[in-house]
Amino acid sequence: MNRLHSSMKLLSALLITLPIKIFKYIAMKKDREQRYNPDWLAVSVNIRVNRARNKCELCGLEHGKLIHKERNQKPIYANMAELAQLEYYKQEGMLGHWKRLKVMRLKQVVLTVAHKNHNERDDRPENLLALCQWCHLAYDRQDNARRRYYGYYQNQIPISYTEET
16 A cells, blocks of 8 residues: 555656646747747758868867866877777667766767857857867856856846835
8 A cells, every 4th residue: 555655646746747847848949949040950060060070160079979078188089999898888788878978987079059159049150169068168158157147048137126215
């Protein structure tokens, strides 16, 4: 009876939280559609593949490559022995992809596109940079801090409180 009761509690918790998570996902998707131009995917692929040739325009890391990256150290590409061990884990069905990388202390380079002026609607090629995830995070660090402090949207202005006399 106790086991049935705990499973019913878990099921009811899932039924309560699942719609909230779905709603948040839909809201995030709509927000992204409003912030970016409809043809953003095509623009992004053009910048990453055609102009940058699948390499970060700041540090030169190649998209999809596996590297060792420690904090404040230069990244090092994985050697052949590590890649062979990773392939062995994959063939044996050991762990999931990201878990295998974590166990071997490897990270995969993901190429992203950053806006130089931090305006997501400005898709001019001279305003866009193809960056790996670490360079993109460093490039947007101040803007992200500002958005966290004042609110996520650029057009959201902080309220200034004035004393009335």
